Amino acid sequence: MDFISIRLITVDVDRLAAFYASLAQTDAVRPTPDFAEIRTPRGTIAIAHARTVPFLTPAPNGSVIVEFLAADVDAVFRRLTGAAPAGGPDVVQEPTTMPWGNRSLLLRDPDGNLVNVFTPVTPAAIAKFA
CATH class of the missing domain: 3.10.180.10 (2,3-Dihydroxybiphenyl 1,2-Dioxygenase, domain 1)
Structure with missing residues (x-):
């Protein structure tokens, strides 16, 4: 499957x-x-x-996160917020390095669902997605 x-x-x-x-x-x-x-x-x-x-x-789903792997999550954050009008994306968490080795940006989509954009940054996390 x-x-x-x-x-x-x-x-x-x-x-x-x-x-x-x-x-x-x-x-x-x-x-x-x-x-x-x-x-x-x-x-x-x-x-x-x-x-x-x-x-x-x-309805917004409170238990699922849609995830995107990005080459540079900080660049995605700058792209989404730098040129965005006042009604830009709903940022829940700015890029943050998580304990499991991913740098993560959390957003809400227009329906309120959580979206995680992340970049592996530690050797173990990078190897996982190689």
Whole structure:
């Protein structure tokens, strides 16, 4: 079995797709107005409108963090906050080196879900993602 994607359910596909496409610095693939994919070399974030899965209620998820591996998390932080208007990203934690060896930036996406952008910085963490 191979992990392929995670799907976020929202009432505003345009807004969420724009956030993740900007973060990943790629274009969103939009086969329909109710669905988008942000494809990266390691996996895909799928974004679907709530009407595609009517038994789910879109809400911020308090137990899942969407994670992105970045070459330089500090550069990502500067890019996201340096040129951002007053309504820029909701930064929960500025880049911080964690005990397990990753330098981590925590954000909230427009729906309130946590997003971790990280760069391995210790030899062990770098080896893990080599």
